[in-house]
Amino acid sequence: MGSDSNNDHMALCNGVSSSKEPVFMHGELNLWILEAKSLPNMDLTSERMRKCFSVFGPWPALPTTHSGKHTGITSDPYVSVCLAGATVAQTGVIANSENPLWDEHFCVPVAHPVVKLEFHVKDNDILGAELIGVVEISVEKILSGTVINDWFPIIGHYGNYLKPYPELHVSVHFRPIEQISLHKNGVGAGPDYRGVPNSYFPLRKGGSVILYQDAHVPDGMLPEISLDGGKVYKHGKCWEEICQAILEAHHLIYVIGWSIYHRVKLVRESSKQLPAEGELSLGDLLKYKSQEGVRVILMIWDDKTSHDKFLLKTEGVMQTHDEETKKFFKHSSVHCVLTPRYASNKLSIFKQQVVGTLFTHHQKCVVLDTQASGNNRKITAFIGGLDLCDGRYDTPEHRLFGDLDTVFKNDFHNPTFPSCVNGPRQPWHDLHCKIEGPAAYDILTNFEQRWRKTKWRDFRLKKVTKWHDDSLIKIDRLSWMVTPSSGPGGDHNVRVSDEKDPENWHVQVFRSIDSGSVKGFPKGVHEAEAQKLVCAKNLKVDKSIHTAYVKAIRSAQHFIYIENQYFLGSSYYWPSYKNAVIPLWPEGVPTSASVQEILFWQGQTMAMMYKIVAQALEKAGLSDHYHPRDYLNFYCLGKREASSRSSSSSSPSQRNQQTENRMIVDDEYIIMGSANINQRSLDGSRDTEIAMGAYQPNYTWAGKNSHPHGQSCVNGPRQPWHDLHCKIEGPAAYDILTNFEQRWRKTKWRDFRLKKVTKWHDDSLIKIDRLSWMVTPSSGPGGDHNVRVSDEKDPENWHVQVFRSIDSGSVKGFPKGVHEAEAQKLVCAKNLKVDKSIHTAYVKAIRSAQHFIYIENQYFLGSSYYWPSYKNAVIPLWPEGVPTSASVQEILFWQGQTMAMMYKIVAQALEKAGLSDHYHPRDYLNFYCLGKREASSRSSSSSSPSQRNQQTENRMIVDDEYIIMGSANINQRSLDGSRDTEIAMGAYQPNYTWAGKNSHPHGQVYGYRMSLWAEHLCELEDTFREPQSIECVRHVNKIASYNWEAFVAEEEKEMKGNLMLYPIQVSRDGNISSLSGYESFPDVGGKILGAPTTLPDVLTT
Known part of the structure; x- marks a missing residue:
């Protein structure tokens, strides 16, 4: 009895009820972690020493400062906030304090099944x-809507x-999704467009965006796509325009890359005359x-497994050619720096x-x-998922065996079949x-922050008294x-562009980056919060890519289309482990342990998602009329092609490698990076x-009151490669320049610290403000007017916002203080300042979607707290790598967990709405992958595998x-902000929104999605104009299902494009x-739903 009473008292003190049934929380959780006492x-070691010596006389108590900070040695506390087993926020570390004062605020988007909210108080240590202890608050108390502000026993x-x-001492307030007006009208009708809130870089108006799919699109290869106002969508030529x-x-010319290969030729099939250079x-x-x-x-990026020193020469696990490229530029006027992913x-x-x-x-x-304009110059940026390296040049045709001796000469890349020298190439x-x-x-700011961090690290290793780096151009001069x-x-x-221009963006x-990768994030918590950075222990994190995804998905009103490698x-x-949307398998060999594990996580994600769709249909009473695949589908790209070489009578199938990372929401908003x-x-x-996230204000549902038809509705063996990129002009291009400069300064600063110099100096970067003919933005509100390339009245005007996933360890320029970091919308994570704006943009885009969401991404892993055991989502057929390898297998495992979680949620929602008899989870949620099958034309091989089309593009299109x-994948690595450094943009055309038109907007985003679908499905049906309709979903699924059957068929069978239903049963x-x-995957092996391995989860998620 006494024991029970004591437990009841403890539960009462902590606010935890006896209920163990999870309650679904969907909205925003505002947390204030104030102080502890x-x-x-x-x-303990120092404490025991103190007690030992006190035997010889009274030992004075440890003195305390006014902030509760001991001058002696004691705990270094911080607080982690956990929901359903997932850590959603972390305070900074207060050194040597038993009465720490944090005073930190977190706004956490939640969609979690929750029993209780947990605050874990921990002592930080060098190892x-x-x-220390835990505070728990029951979900019932939080859902009451009242502000909880109290002291709780630990x-x-x-x-x-x-x-x-x-x-x-904490304060908690929950706002349900229904009360958040930001997500109710997609992009909105304007004129007060807000963009993705809580992002390091704000929404920029007066921009111009060109969207690219694949490295090159020859004239006439894809059909003509009509837009609003009698315009026609123009297919861009990415590498040619970069050249x-x-x-x-x-x-x-500032270049950032995961891989950059000096031998690559950018222009191979040009339709116009270029200079000899x-x-x-x-x-x-x-x-x-440079000359x-x-x-x-x-x-x-410096791959630590590659070396080229003395007698040690190794290519590196990822084969990025980093050492080879650095050696090529040695003794030239090109500044080529290898930047490891340094931690703070x-x-x-x-x-x-x-x-x-x-x-x-x-x-x-x-x-x-x-x-x-005139004799002035401006900053332009190209960002996305395309590396300037081998294996990336491809067209929508995704040839497997053709033109290996011409177009793809000396550019043969296929890790799946490394011994097949005559093809197929990996598309x-x-x-x-x-x-x-x-x-x-x-984007320029991002570069500069990263550069300063890199150079600062060099500087710290040198015996100098002052840091100086003049590599960056001072454009303001x-x-x-x-x-x-x-x-x-x-x-x-x-x-x-002018705001009145209908083509304005x-x-x-x-x-996705943290203070370990940039120089310039504030050190103080409040400064970091002011800059919209997330504070996590000792890091300041920019997680705006994640925020953008969440916002985009929550704002979707009609549909969401995603292409992503993961x-x-x-x-x-x-359900057990969890994962979601991908290529046929992640990049790599599908039988490898890594690919298999990624596929396992991916399968978990799919299972979760379809389960949710099925439950939703059943709840709505529609499960007899609709199937989960009427709402959710996973596709992959594939191509089957016969080799033209006479020595090969048959070839293995080859997937179209999906690495493009994009989301399209409601054909009015696109996230790409x-x-x-x-x-x-x-x-x-x-x-x-x-x-980046972007839209055209003149092409939105809200503005047109109908479907907007603008630019954003888009659509070896050598390994074919399907990826995307975009060209940005206007103020947002200067943000991308900023990103480069921040990263450059960080890189050069690292070099500087290693040298024996007294002053840090780097003049590598051009000071564009010093060039009178260079158009540069001015500081302060409205300072970007002089670099705008379109008028707001121009119907083709774009609004563009640059997002990153990077921390203060990779850029130089993030503030050090928490409050300064917060002011710059950075996240403070322990001692890091993190820009997680890619994450923020995804969240905002998803939350704002009103009609549909379309995503292309190499990875789709997330919401692990909602997995049956682990959880993840959208991908290629398998992630980049060998599908049987441990890493790919584990990623596939997480991905499967994500899918399982998502489908379960959809199924539960259908069941709750009483619709499970009418609709299937795949009527609302689908996973696809890209693949291509092609017969070899070479006579030297009697049999060749079919080859997948590797999807690595990362994009989201909303409504x-x-x-x-x-560049960011949909996984923790890309969206965390303190893991892989990423950058993205979100954009829209204010004249092409649902809210502004009161119809489906047909602007550039719509045109882009339709162009993608024209490539993937080899046709343009009228039903494609309304992707949120059940008729469109089922028609696409029918084609994608046929393509999978053709892809795996024993006999040669023509595919209708390269989009395939991801090979799972829902x-x-x-x-x-x-x-x-x-x-398992045909030809190459490896479990499609992956398998858990002994690899650390942090590597594969």
């Missing part, structure tokens, strides 16, 4: 962390009271421009090794100066974009360079990523009005399983 001293790990009775921009640059390889072209006096700086030195020694070994810099950007489908206007300057001014509206002078740049997430909701949909890309403190595009109740007879 009477914490125990966890540094890790030790749990309870020990085993439910015991601690001495000297420590307490934690043209490089040739025309006068002052600076256009025929040069990339390395020779950059040397040529003209152009400042050329390359920041390439404020992390524990173990965590530093984990970050430096497992995570990457995944951003892919080219920032340069281009012609502005590659990816994306990119060009940004002009204010957002381009944000160039009178002819258009630059934004400081303050609100300071970007007016760098706008390239609004663009926002997102990142789709892993919501592991807390997985480098980030995959997995923890690596979206965490912010793992892989560094960058992305055909908003797009997010960039039941009406949302459960997923492998297709009968296809538990």
Whole structure:
């Protein structure tokens, strides 16, 4: 009896009810972690020494400062906030304090099944962390809607009271999704467009965006797509336009890449006459421009497994050619720096090794100066998922055996079949974009922050008294360079379109990066919060890519279309482990352990998602009329092609490698960038990523009151490659330049610290503000007006925002203070300042979607708290790599968990609505992959495998009005902010929104999605104009299902494009399983739903 009474009292104190049934929380959780008191001293060694010496006399109590900070040695506390087993927030570490004062605020988007909210108070240590105790608050109390502001007792790990009775002061307030007006009308009707809130880089207006699919699209290869106003969608030529921009640059060419290979030729099938220099390889072209006096700086991720020193020469696990490229530029005027994914030195020694070994810099950007009005120059940026390296050049045709001796000569890449020298090549489908206007300057900021961090690290290792680096061009000193001014509206002078221009774009740049990768994040918590950074222990994290995805999905009103190399997430909701949207298998060999594990996680994600759709149909009473695949589908790209070589009578199937990372929401908003949909890309403190979100204000549902038809509705063996990129002009391009400069300064600063110099100096970067002819934005509000390239009244105007996934360990320029970091919208995570704006952009885009969401991404992993055990989502057929390898197998496992979680949620929703008899979960949620089958034409091989089309493009399109595009995958690595560094952009055209038109907007986002679908499905049906309709979903699924059957058929069978239903079976109740007879990938092996391995989860998520 006494024991029961004591437990009841403990539960009452902590606010935990006796209910163990999870309650679904969907909305925003505002948390204020204020302070703690009477914490125990966890540094026992020093405490015991103190007590030992007190035998010889009274030992004075440890003195305390006014902030509760001991001058002696005691605990270094911080707080982690957990929901359903997932850590959703972390405070900074207060050193040597038993009465710490944090005063930190977190706004956490939640979609979790929750029993209780947990605050874990921990003691930070050089080798890790030790749990002090836990505070728990029941979900019923939180859902009441009242503000909870109180002191709570900190309870020990085993439910015991601690001495000297420590307490934690917190404030909690929950806002359900229905009360958040931001997500109710997609992009909105304007004129007060807000973009993705809580992002380091704000929404930039007056921009211009060109969206690319694949490295090259020959004239006439894809059908004509009609847009609103009698316009026709123009297919861009990504690498050709990058080459043209490089040739025309006068002052600076900054390049960031996961892989950059100097031997690659950018122009191979040009339809127009280029100067003779256009025929040069990339390395020779950059040397040529540097000899003209152009400042050329390359920041390439340093693969720690590759070496070229003395007698040690290794190619490296990832085969990025980093050492080879660096050696090529040695003794030239090109600044080529290899940048390891350094962790912040404020992390524990173990965590530093984990970050430096497992995570990457995944951003892919080219920032340069281009012609502005008159004799002025402006910043233009190219960002997305396309690396300038071997194996990436491809067209929508995705040839497997054709032109190996011409177009693809010396550019043969297929890790799946390394011994097949005569083909098939690995096809590659990816994306990119060009940004002009204010957002381009944000991308420049990203580069500069990363550069300063890199150079600062060099500086710290040198015996010098002052840091100086003059590598970066000071663009504000160039009178002819258009630059934004400081303050609100300071970007007016760098706008390239007028708000009245119907083709105007609004663009926002997102990142996934932390303070270990940038220099310039504030150190203080409040400063970091002011800059919209997330504070997590000792890190400041920019997780805006994740935020953008969430916002885009929540705002979707009609549909969501995603292409991504990975789709892993919501592991807390997985049925057992959990994952989601992908290629046929992730990049790599499908039988490898890594690919198999990724496929396993992916299968978990799919299972989760279909289960949710099935439950929703059943709840709505529609399960007899609709199937889960009427609402959710996973596709992959594939192509089967006969070899033309006479020595080969048959060839193995080859997937179309999906690495493009994009989301299209409601044909009005697009997110595009480098980030995959997995923890690596979206965490912010793992892989560094960058992305952009954009829309055309004149092409939105709200503005047209109908479907907007603008530009954003888009659609070896050698390994074909399907990817994307975009060209950005206007203010957002300057944001991308900023990203480059930040990263460059970080890289050079690292070099500087290693040298014996007294002053840090780097003049590698062009100071564009010093060039009078360079159009540059001014500081302050409206400072980007002079770099705008379109008028707001122009119907083709774009609004563009640049996003990143990067932390202060990869950029130089993040503020050090928490409050300064918060002011710059950075996330503070322990001692890091993190830009997680890619994550923020995804969240905002998803939440705002009103009609549909379309995503292409190499990875789709997330919401692990919703996995049945682990959880993840959207991908290629398998992630990049060998599908039987341990890493790919584990990623596939997480992905399967994500799918399982998502389908389960959809099924439950259908059941709850009483619709489970009418609809199937696949009527609402679908996973696809890309594949191509082609017969070899070479006579030298009697049999060749079919080859998949590798999808690595990372994009999201929401409601055909908003797009997010960039380098980030949908996984924790890309979206965490403190793992892989990423960058992305979100953009829309304000004249093409649902809210503005009161109909489906047909602007550039719509045109882009339709172009993608024309490539994937080899036809343009009228039903494709309304992707949110059941008729469209079922028609696409019918084609995708046929393509899978043709892809795996024994006999040669023509495919209708390269889009295939991801090979899983989804039941009406949302459960997923492998297709009968296809538990493993054809030809190459490896379980489709993957398998758990002994690899650390942090590597594969």
